[in-house]
Amino acid sequence: MPHVVEMKKITKKFPNVIANDEVDFTLEQGEIHVLLGENGAGKTTLMNQLYGLYTPTSGEIYIHGKKVDIKDPNVAIGYGIGMVHQHFMLVEPFTVAENIILGSEPKKGIRLDIEKARADVREISNLYGLQVDPDAVIHDITVGMQQRVEILKALYRGAEILILDEPTAVLTPQEIEELGIIMHRLTDQGKSIILITHKLKEVMALSDRVTVIRRGKNVETLVNENTSVDQLAELMVGRKVNLEVDKMPREPGEVLLEVENLKCHNNRKVPVLKGCSFNVRAGEILAIAGVDGNGQTELVEVLTGLRKPESGSIRFAGNNIFKAHTKDIIEEGISHIPEDRQKRGLVMSHTLAENSILGSHKKEPFSKNGIMNYPKIHEYSRGLIAEFDVRTPSENVAASALSGGNQQKLIVARELMRDPMMLIASQPTRGVDVGAIEFIHKRLVEQRDHGKAVLLVSLELDEVMALADRIAVIYDGAIVGLVEGSKATERELGILMAGGSLNKTAEDKEGDHGKNN
């Protein structure tokens, strides 16, 4: 039997990168095939070519053994290929049914047959066991639901081959589990699935086979049973990596940051923090876990003076820093690794030297009486680059010239070299390669070991569980649960992240009672 999909020696060149370099990829009938690789390895690019969004620079694509030329997504859909993108492409004010039929609407004459649309949606949603409410409006439903809608949309158009691009990035652990069940149900019905991810655990849990790509090149295709997380990590990164974080137990010190009943609005003046309270002690890592969009971004902005809160109180080392200016908060000894390094963390057109003193530029020895001391700044920057192993030709290049991981290292270096009392690290490893993750994690733990307070805000549950001494779960703008890091389980956190309460569910699911508190 011919392969469902066979991509042969696919090369895709962009003006200054070769995103895919003679990549081979095959998909068999009814399998879940994971495409694994670090950020920027070329996974999305490869699949975009299968979906007709990009045309390969060279190489051939066969569907069921027949050579095809996929010029655009309509052709791809014609071949039964459906793709769910990393960022959903739903029309927010439309209903679920409207979104699913968009582009292939059932018509009555020239009019949209909305009744048939709803019936159709109900039918396929039953067929595949993907429960959705056809009349719900997209912006009212959860991200997990929205993903189902995307999948249904692809199925509605007759997809036999489904490409899911990093579908788990936005899901809670429970939702990830459900997605796994859905995927298996789909393959049972004869569909074939390509799952893109950079998370190793998912690969082991969900795949039949794995193809690893690194820097645009094929590394290997493996069968699930014959591999392990460690082997995959090594293949993905190209060297042995230590995925464990070494962390000694440590008694935390006194409370440094106290946040009480904090409330704030987002840019659209909608309340997002709705009474958030927690504290962080010296010598501990407190992690804020939660699904994206539950107020994490705003919380960090408020704590660092970048957003004005409405009410509540924030005290740091006994001082009131509620509504304080960023400048004064930096002065207090709070460092901040921002979640968006390109937007907040760096002035891209400035040199690394100039970037390494952002926030301390008015301090000696970097400046005195308003005059910058560039020789000192350069010297300092070189030291920082050396100590944090930032890969760059020199401190004179613009920040934009560095890779994402090295940009992040520069920011981490800058924030830690300031020798802060507290570090607020927001998504510190987002989009950086495994090597840099290892490095950044080590540095965070080091801060804690030196008696600093660390507030870690992360969407990656693995990161939270590996690093945190205590985990505060944020849901809908409030801290809904506080768990000891060493005792936390993924399931527990998942329930809290989805807005559930541990006590109730614990009673429901007999036996779990008393596990926390």
Add this chain to the structure above:
Amino acid sequence: MEKTTESRWAQLWDNFKFPLLSIFLAFLIGSIFIILTGNNPFVAYYALISGSMFGMSRIGETLLKTTPLIFTGLSIAFAFRCGLFNIGAEGQFVIGTLFTVTAGYIFRDLPAPLLIPIILTAGALGGGLWAAIPGVLKAKLGVHEVIVTIMLNYTALFLTNFFIRTSLNPSTLQGDVQKAHSVILGENARLSNMSDLMPIFGSSSLHTGIFIAVAAAFVMWFLLYKTTMGYEIRSVGSNPFASEYGGISISKNIIKAMFISGMLSGLAGATLVSGLTFKIDQAPASAGYGFTGIAVALVGKNHPLGVLASALLFGILANGERKMQIAGIPKEVVGIIQGIIIIFIAGEAILQYFPDLKKKFRRKGPKTEVAEK
């Protein structure tokens, strides 16, 4: 350290090779137009060069025309470094002249060494305050500076005309008959003529304002690249979000940058009045130094030293134009050459924007991928 300076020079060359090429190409294309008008490009360009540069008097005149352009070019470049498009240099220039004459009259009895610094400061202050208006509006209310500065250009012109007619008129202040210009500055308020200092400049009206202009360029360079203020202004100009994150106040820096930018334009007016015209005339439209300044800043890549060079180029074109006309070449040719230079350089800005765009594309997910289609 050795390597640092070397790469600095490489960087500098990188920045200026394209403007130089653009200028060369502009002259090349300009020659096509000259041929189309039935003239010989060599004759035309010879006239242009000789008319502006052969002989110290002519060089003096060229530098005279260069002086206000240096100031307005610096003014626009400075605002630009903070991410602001100051279209209001024209109005700030006009207010600069108004303040200069006013201060010159009020303090008319002071000796020159005191009076001249006072009136120049007054002119700078006038321009600075005028520019601070859009600065404050932008910083506090988010009103776009382009709109406000354009409107204030007219306001400045008519306001100045009004004062020339009324309180600054010789008829009001000196009991003279009604004139179409303001009172005239006394000798003690005038910048020295260069030919008085160096007779070699002959009949040219070049005044010592050129020194002030060149000094301003170096001061601006120092301010931008050697002070914390410059660091903050450039940071806000390139990435306001990161600046905010670094504890830098966006609004304070916008106001500061507009004020300094306005001071530079105000100085253009101040030196022109105190060095050349000694009075201001009622005018239906302003002189255009502010607008040419935009081109000067653009060609000079918003770098103070680049502005010096590009102001000189525009000075040469402006001064050589006359001689070309005498040689029978339509003066529009000069306009065409200026236009082509600007188009090329603006074009390069667009070109530079593209890889940037692409970088932005690469950063984000599927949106970009769709965008390629």
